[in-house]
Amino acid sequence: MTNTWYFYLFFAAALVFAGILGLLLRRNLIKLFIAIEVIAKGISLLLLGTGFAKDNILVAQTLVVTFIVVEVSLVATALALIINIYRQTKSLDVRKLARLKG
């Protein structure tokens, strides 16, 4: 069991780290959100990988389905926020948000 689990854990950790690096290094709001999506992919891979390794694939599947529903809701809200921010500042630069007053 453990060998399979470490195999998926390795790739999931790589995805989560890539996403965190993207969050730290990028300045475009949409890019930042793409980085969050990459982290989400790593989490769903880890959830299903754990279920697969422990022979609990049905529970893992239900958790992944729930996670995807939450992800869609998050994406819709965040992209609506990004569009609103763009309308206000005419830019997608995350640094300009720090200069907002009031």
Add this chain to the structure above:
Amino acid sequence: MIVQTALLIGLVLFSVLAILLRDLLKSAISLAAASLLLGIIFFRMNAPYAGVFEISVVAGLITVLFILTIALTKAGDEVRESRAVNWVFPLFFIVFIIIDALVMKGLLRKIPALASGAETGTFGDVLWKGRTFDLVGQIAVILAGVFAVLALFRKRDKHD
């Protein structure tokens, strides 16, 4: 196992490309390709429902939402990214992959597997009977998302 490894490497590569590419549209398409590969990986892990959700919702719907947002914000200025990204990202990522591989190799067989009971029934049984409260949470989250989007796009009153 070889096919699964190739698919997982493809998933990581497309995800890294989605972060590294300068063009937003290419990034979104890269992310969709990564989702597609993840969906195929789910299918190969005997999780068809998760695979279908991943491909239809994440690779389909979320990509459409991303492309729509990119189209709506296209006229804006190009955000100047730090030049350091081009070499800092690959450098740190390769260092992490090496550390990751060494740690996983070191941990192999050292942590015992947690006990887990055998699963019975079908996916429907587990979802509708075992995880009923999750469904209530899902409905709440979807409603919260809908109301949030409605609130963000509401028309302004005359007083505003």
